[in-house]
Amino acid sequence: MKEKFLALGGKIETNCEVLDLEIEDKEVKKAVCSNGKTFTADYFIAAIDANFFYEKLLKGKYPDPQFQKRFENPEDYPVPSELRISIGYEGVPNNIPRTIRFPVSSPFKINGNIIDRLQLTNYDYEPDFSPEGKTLFSVTINQFNSDYDAWDELYNNKGNYRKEKDRIGEEVVKAIETRFPEMKGKLKVLDIATPKTFERYCNSYRGGIIAFSPTLKGKSMDHSGYVRGLKNIQLSGQWLQGTGGLPPALITGKASIMRICKKEKLEFVQ
Ligand SMILES: Cc1cc2nc3c(=O)[nH]c(=O)nc-3n(C[C@H](O)[C@H](O)[C@H](O)COP(=O)(O)OP(=O)(O)OC[C@H]3O[C@@H](n4cnc5c(N)ncnc54)[C@H](O)[C@@H]3O)c2cc1C
Numbered sequence: 001m002k003e004k005f006l007a008l009g010g011k012i013e014t015n016c017e018v019l020d021l022e023i024e025d026k027e028v029k030k031a032v033c034s035n036g037k038t039f040t041a042d043y044f045i046a047a048i049d050a051n052f053f054y055e056k057l058l059k060g061k062y063p064d065p066q067f068q069k070r071f072e073n074p075e076d077y078p079v080p081s082e083l084r085i086s087i088g089y090e091g092v093p094n095n096i097p098r099t100i101r102f103p104v105s106s107p108f109k110i111n112g113n114i115i116d117r118l119q120l121t122n123y124d125y126e127p128d129f130s131p132e133g134k135t136l137f138s139v140t141i142n143q144f145n146s147d148y149d150a151w152d153e154l155y156n157n158k159g160n161y162r163k164e165k166d167r168i169g170e171e172v173v174k175a176i177e178t179r180f181p182e183m184k185g186k187l188k189v190l191d192i193a194t195p196k197t198f199e200r201y202c203n204s205y206r207g208g209i210i211a212f213s214p215t216l217k218g219k220s221m222d223h224s225g226y227v228r229g230l231k232n233i234q235l236s237g238q239w240l241q242g243t244g245g246l247p248p249a250l251i252t253g254k255a256s257i258m259r260i261c262k263k264e265k266l267e268f269v270q
Pocket residue numbers: 016017018019047048049052201202203209210211236237238239244245246247249
């Protein structure tokens with residue numbers, strides 16, 4: 001997809017966070033980035049987090065009823081997040097599959113919830129992920145609505161936030177060493193990402209790794225991406241459909257381009 005885009009004359013700028021949109025006469029005139037770069041365009045497609053888009057980029061001036069309803073009610077419209085603990089192993093496991101879920105012999109708590117099983121991903125099939133003779137593992141622990149609130153509060157005290165991450169890292173290493181005694185003393189925590197990490201790096205709403213989860217009271221999302229009151233900008237991506245994920249991200253991206261083609265009376269070429 002990237003090759004095709006470049007071959008057609010497209011340009012890609014990375015590490016270029018858009019922090020402001022200059023709006024005049026119901027049109028976005030300019031996107032202003034954190035590195036000082038600015039971009040003008042006939043049309044803008046915001047393929048980013050929906051909350052960041054409405055609240056930060058549009059400064060809450062173009063509220064959308066479908067999204068407002070969801071942002072104001074995280075109980076019925078929660079977004080799932082996770083803790084991702086990356087661990088280096090000084091060795092190559094020969095007896096564990098790509099993904100394994102195992103019981104924790106001494107369960108521990110995170111935000112009051114008991115963690116008695118862990119899921120470990122073994123990346124020994126990825127030669128570029130670790131030096132020869134060593135292996136990268138990751139352990140993921142699902143995080144939900146109340147977890148985000150707890151991490152958000154803890155984040156106000158960086159020392160305590162760090163300590164809690166370290167404690168979880170130690171518990172996870174202990175659990176792996178108990179399940180796989182041959183790994184004792186050979187595991188090192190490399191990094192721990194919390195919902196606050198996803199929020200900080202990706203501007204993701206409540207640290208979400210995918211869009212709104214289905215609940216009994218929550219309704220499925222189906223949004224066009226148009227912004228009421230603005231003529232030349234659309235939201236695109238996972239937040240517009242169902243519970244998000246890669247398929248809606250692709251489909252809504254295609255729909256955004258098709259709408260521009262229609263407006264410009266251009267043929268949409270697959
Ligand atoms: C660990 C994990 C596992 C997953 N597993 C699956 C799976 O198995 N199946 C599935 O369908 N989905 C899965 N997902 C979800 C899937 O990755 C997302 O639904 C999908 O990436 C959403 O695509 P998107 O283009 O809408 O948004 P994103 O992929 O979030 O892309 C948005 C981009 O915008 C950038 N950005 C944010 N703010 C700005 C700004 N102000 N200026 C410029 N750029 C900005 C972000 O850095 C990001 O690169 C998983 C996600 C995670 C984290």
